[in-house]
Amino acid sequence: METRALTARTSTESTRDIPEATVARLPVYLRALTTLSEAGTGTCSSEELASAAGVNSAKLRKDLSYLGSYGTRGVGYDVDYLRYQIAREIGVTQDWPVVIVGIGNLGHALANYSGFRSRGFRVVALLDADPERHEEVVAGVDVRPFDDLEQIVKDHGVAIGVIATPALAAQDVADRMVASGISSILNFAPAVLSVPAGVDVRKVDLSIELQILAYHEQRKTHGATA
Amino acid sequence: METRALTARTSTESTRDIPEATVARLPVYLRALTTLSEAGTGTCSSEELASAAGVNSAKLRKDLSYLGSYGTRGVGYDVDYLRYQIAREIGVTQDWPVVIVGIGNLGHALANYSGFRSRGFRVVALLDADPERHEEVVAGVDVRPFDDLEQIVKDHGVAIGVIATPALAAQDVADRMVASGISSILNFAPAVLSVPAGVDVRKVDLSIELQILAYHEQRKTHGATA
DNA sequence: TTCGGTTTGTTCTCCCGTTCACAAACTCCT
DNA sequence: AGGAGTTTGTGAACGGGAGAACAAACCGAA
Ligand SMILES: NC(=O)c1ccc[n+]([C@@H]2O[C@H](COP(=O)([O-])OP(=O)(O)OC[C@H]3O[C@@H](n4cnc5c(N)ncnc54)[C@H](O)[C@@H]3O)[C@@H](O)[C@H]2O)c1
Ligand SMILES: NC(=O)c1ccc[n+]([C@@H]2O[C@H](COP(=O)([O-])OP(=O)(O)OC[C@H]3O[C@@H](n4cnc5c(N)ncnc54)[C@H](O)[C@@H]3O)[C@@H](O)[C@H]2O)c1
Numbered sequence: 001m002e003t004r005a006l007t008a009r010t011s012t013e014s015t016r017d018i019p020e021a022t023v024a025r026l027p028v029y030l031r032a033l034t035t036l037s038e039a040g041t042g043t044c045s046s047e048e049l050a051s052a053a054g055v056n057s058a059k060l061r062k063d064l065s066y067l068g069s070y071g072t073r074g075v076g077y078d079v080d081y082l083r084y085q086i087a088r089e090i091g092v093t094q095d096w097p098v099v100i101v102g103i104g105n106l107g108h109a110l111a112n113y114s115g116f117r118s119r120g121f122r123v124v125a126l127l128d129a130d131p132e133r134h135e136e137v138v139a140g141v142d143v144r145p146f147d148d149l150e151q152i153v154k155d156h157g158v159a160i161g162v163i164a165t166p167a168l169a170a171q172d173v174a175d176r177m178v179a180s181g182i183s184s185i186l187n188f189a190p191a192v193l194s195v196p197a198g199v200d201v202r203k204v205d206l207s208i209e210l211q212i213l214a215y216h217e218q219r220k221t222h223g224a225t226a
Numbered sequence: 227m228e229t230r231a232l233t234a235r236t237s238t239e240s241t242r243d244i245p246e247a248t249v250a251r252l253p254v255y256l257r258a259l260t261t262l263s264e265a266g267t268g269t270c271s272s273e274e275l276a277s278a279a280g281v282n283s284a285k286l287r288k289d290l291s292y293l294g295s296y297g298t299r300g301v302g303y304d305v306d307y308l309r310y311q312i313a314r315e316i317g318v319t320q321d322w323p324v325v326i327v328g329i330g331n332l333g334h335a336l337a338n339y340s341g342f343r344s345r346g347f348r349v350v351a352l353l354d355a356d357p358e359r360h361e362e363v364v365a366g367v368d369v370r371p372f373d374d375l376e377q378i379v380k381d382h383g384v385a386i387g388v389i390a391t392p393a394l395a396a397q398d399v400a401d402r403m404v405a406s407g408i409s410s411i412l413n414f415a416p417a418v419l420s421v422p423a424g425v426d427v428r429k430v431d432l433s434i435e436l437q438i439l440a441y442h443e444q445r446k447t448h449g450a451t452a
Numbered sequence: 453t454t455c456g457g458t459t460t461g462t463t464c465t466c467c468c469g470t471t472c473a474c475a476a477a478c479t480c481c482t
Numbered sequence: 483a484g485g486a487g488t489t490t491g492t493g494a495a496c497g498g499g500a501g502a503a504c505a506a507a508c509c510g511a512a
Contacts, residue, residue: 021499027437031416045459054418058501065461073460074508090437091444098436109335110432115416119433120440159443160436183446184439186432190257190341192280200442202435206336206412207345209428210324210386211253211316213410214346216426217385218317220409247469271489284471291491299490300478453512460507470497477490482483 018089022063026086028053029060033083045076092120097156099182101173102165103128103136103143106188110164111138121160125152129169146176153180160184167191174201244315248289252312254279255286259309271302318346323382325408327399328391329354329362329369332414336390337364347386351378355395372402379406386410393417400427 018026032052036044046064050057064070064077070085071077087093100110103126110116111126126138129146136143144152152158161182163173170189177185178199187193187203195201244252258278262270272290276283290296290303296311297303313319326336329352336342337352352364355372362369370378378384387408389399396415403411404425413419413429421427 019499023438023441024434026441027431027434028418030437031433032418047459052418054420056501058503059499061460062462062500069461071460072508073506074458074510076459089441091440092437096436096440096443105335105338109331112331113432115433116436119437121433121436159447160439184443186435186439192254192258192278194280198446200439202439204430204432204435205253206339206430207257207341207347208250208253209412209430210322210342210347211256211318211345212250213386213412213426213428214317214322215249215252215315217322217410220424221385245469272491273489282471284473285469287489287491288470295491297490298478299476300480300488302489455512456510458507458509461505463502463504465500465502467500468498470495472493472495474493475491477488479486479488481486 018066022066023090025053025055025059025063026090028055029063030083030086030090030092033079033086037079037083041079043076044079046071049077087120095120095122096160097122097124097158098160098162099123099125099127099149099152099158100162100164101127101146101149101177102163102169102189103133103138104164107164108138110162111141124156124158127152129165146173149176150180153177153182158182160186163187163189163193165189244292248292249316251279251281251285251289252316254281255289256309256312256316256318259305259312263305263309267305269302270305272297275303313346321346321348322386323348323350323384324386324388325349325351325353325375325378325384326388326390327353327372327375327403328389328395328415329359329364330390333390334364336388337367350382350384353378355391372399375402376406379403379408384408386412389413389415389419391415 029049032049036052046057046061050060053060067085067089070082098121100107100123103111107126111123116123123141126141126143127146127149128143133143134145159182161177163170163185165173167189170187170191171193174185174193174195178195183199185193185199185201187201190205190207193201255275258275262278272283272287276286279286293311293315296308324347326333326349329337333352337349342349349367352367352369353372353375354369359369360371385408387403389396389411391399393415396413396417397419400411400419400421404421409425411419411425411427413427416431416433419427
C-alpha cells in the first residue's frame with residue numbers, strides 16, 4: 001500500500017525514517033506550536049504541547065525524538081525553534097505549488113480556502129473540463145481548461161495535485177496528473193485510485209467519516225434501548 | 227483517545243466488537259459493492275471485491291469475518307446480500323439526521339453535496355451565527371440562526387453534527403452541540419476539540435493531509451538530488 | 453559545589469493490525 | 483458417488499505503535 005524503497009539512503013543524510021503515525025501527527029504539533037507562539041509563549045513543556053495537540057505527552061516526546069533532541073531537560077522546548085525544526089522536517093519552510101482539478105462546489109471552497117497559503121501551499125492553477133467554467137476567476141486565480149495541466153505542471157514544477165471532480169472522472173484525472181509529472185495526489189472523490197509505485201495518494205472521504213460516526217452512534221443508542 | 231466502556235454488553239446482542247480499523251474500511255467495501263451491484267454483478271470473490279476496494283484480499287476476508295459468515299466457499303459473496311449486511315452493521319439502512327454549522331465556503335459545498343442523501347444521511351438544518359446568512363436557502367434548506375440548535379436537535383433527534391466554522395469558534399460550537407444532545411461530531415475546523423466521554427469526534431483536516439504529502443514528496447526529490 | 457525539583461529522551465512491555473498459509477467447505481464435471 | 487478445482491474463514495506469526503516508567507540531564511537555590 002505504501003511507497004517504499006526507491007530512495008537510496010546516503011550515509012550523510014539525517015534520514016532516519018520517521019514512523020508514518022508520527023508523520024501524521026507532526027502537522028498537528030506544528031499548528032499547536034504556531035498557536036502557542038502567537039500567544040507569546042516562548043517555552044513549553046511536553047505536557048503543555050501535548051495537551052494543546054490533544055495527545056499523550058509520552059507519545060509527543062517519542063515523536064519529537066525521531067527528529068532529534070530539540071528539547072532541554074528540566075526546561076522544555078523553545079516554541080519557535082521547535083516549530084522551525086518540525087516545519088523543516090515536513091518540508092513546509094518553502095511553498096509547494098498545487099493544482100486543483102474540478103472547480104465545482106468543493107473546488108470553489110478549496111480555492112477560497114485561506115489555510116492553504118498560511119501553511120506552505122500555493123494554488124497555482126484551477127482546472128476544469130467544463131468550458132463554461134473557464135471564464136470564472138476564483139480567489140484571484142482563473143479557471144483554465146483541463147488540457148493545460150501538462151504545461152502548468154511543467155512551468156511551475158507542481159508535485160501535488162488535488163482532485164475534486166466527480167468519482168467517475170477521478171481515475172482519468174489521476175492518470176493525467178501522473179503522466180504530467182505529479183507524484184502526490186489528494187483525492188476528494190469517492191473512488192479508489194490506482195497509481196504507479198512512487199506516487200502517493202491520500203483520500204479525504206466525507207461519507208466514510210460520517211458512516212464511521214454512524215456505526216458508533218448506533219452502538220450507543222442500541223445499548224441504551226436494549 | 228477512544229470512548230470505551232459505558233455500553234454494557236447484553237448477552238443476547240450480536241455485538242462482537244469490531245476492530246476500529248475494520249469499521250473504517252466497511253464503508254469502502256459498501257461503496258465497492260454498490261458499484262458492483264450497479265454494474266449488474268451478482269456474485270464476487272474476495273479477490274475481486276478487495277481489488278475494487280483497494281485492499282488485500284486476506285484483510286478483506288478477515289474484516290468480513292467479524293460480521294459473520296456471509297460468503298460461500300468455492301463461490302464467493304452475493305453482492306446485494308453482503309451489501310445489505312454491511313449497511314445494517316454500519317447503521318445506514320435508515321437515514322441519520324445531520325446538522326451543519328457554519329455555512330461559509332465549505333458549509334455551502336457540504337450542503338450542496340448530493341453524496342449525503344445517497345449514503346444514509348439527511349441534512350435537516352444549516353446553522354450560522356451571521357445574521358446576513360439567514361435569508362439564504364442552500365440546496366432546499368434555509369440557513370437559520372445558530373441559537374436554533376437546541377430546538378432542531380430535539381425536534382429531529384439529531385445525533386450527528388458537522389462543524390464548518392472558523393477554528394476559533396469550533397470549541398464553542400462543539401460545546402453547544404454536546405449540550406444539545408449531539409454525541410457525534412465531524413469537525414472540519416483546524417482545532418483540537420475537547421468533549422466529554424461518550425462523544426465521538428472525527429476530524430477532517432485538509433492542511434494536515436497536504437503536509438503529509440509534502441513530507442513524502444520532499445523525501446522523494448531530496449533522494450534524487452542527493 | 454551540592455542538593456532538590458523538573459522535564460526530557462528512551463527502554464520495555466503490551467496490544468492492535470496485517471499478512472501468510474492452510475484446512476474446511478462448496479461447485480461442477482465425470 | 484467421487485475427485486478436481488476453487489474460495490472462504492481462521493489460526494498463527496510478525497511488525498508497528500501506544501503508553502508506562504525511569505534514568506539522564508538540566509536549572510536554581512543554598
Ligand atoms: N461538495 C462536497 O461537499 C463534497 C464532499 C465530499 C466529497 N465530495 C466529492 O468531491 C467531488 C466534487 O464534488 P462537487 O460537489 O464539487 O461536484 P461538482 O459536480 O459541483 O463539481 C465537479 C466539477 O468537476 C468538473 N469535472 C468533471 N469531469 C472533469 C474532468 N474529467 N476533468 C476536469 N474537471 C472535471 C465539473 O465540470 C465540475 O465543475 C465529487 O467526487 C464529490 O463526491 C464533495
Ligand atoms: N474552505 C475550505 O475548503 C476548507 C478546507 C479545509 C478546512 N476548512 C476549515 O473549515 C472551516 C470553514 O471554512 P470556510 O472557508 O467555509 O470559512 P468561512 O469563513 O467561509 O465560513 C465560516 C462560517 O462560519 C460562520 N460562523 C462563524 N462563527 C460561528 C459560530 N460561532 N457559530 C456558527 N457559525 C459561525 C460564519 O458566519 C461563516 O459563515 C474553517 O475552520 C476552515 O479552516 C475549510
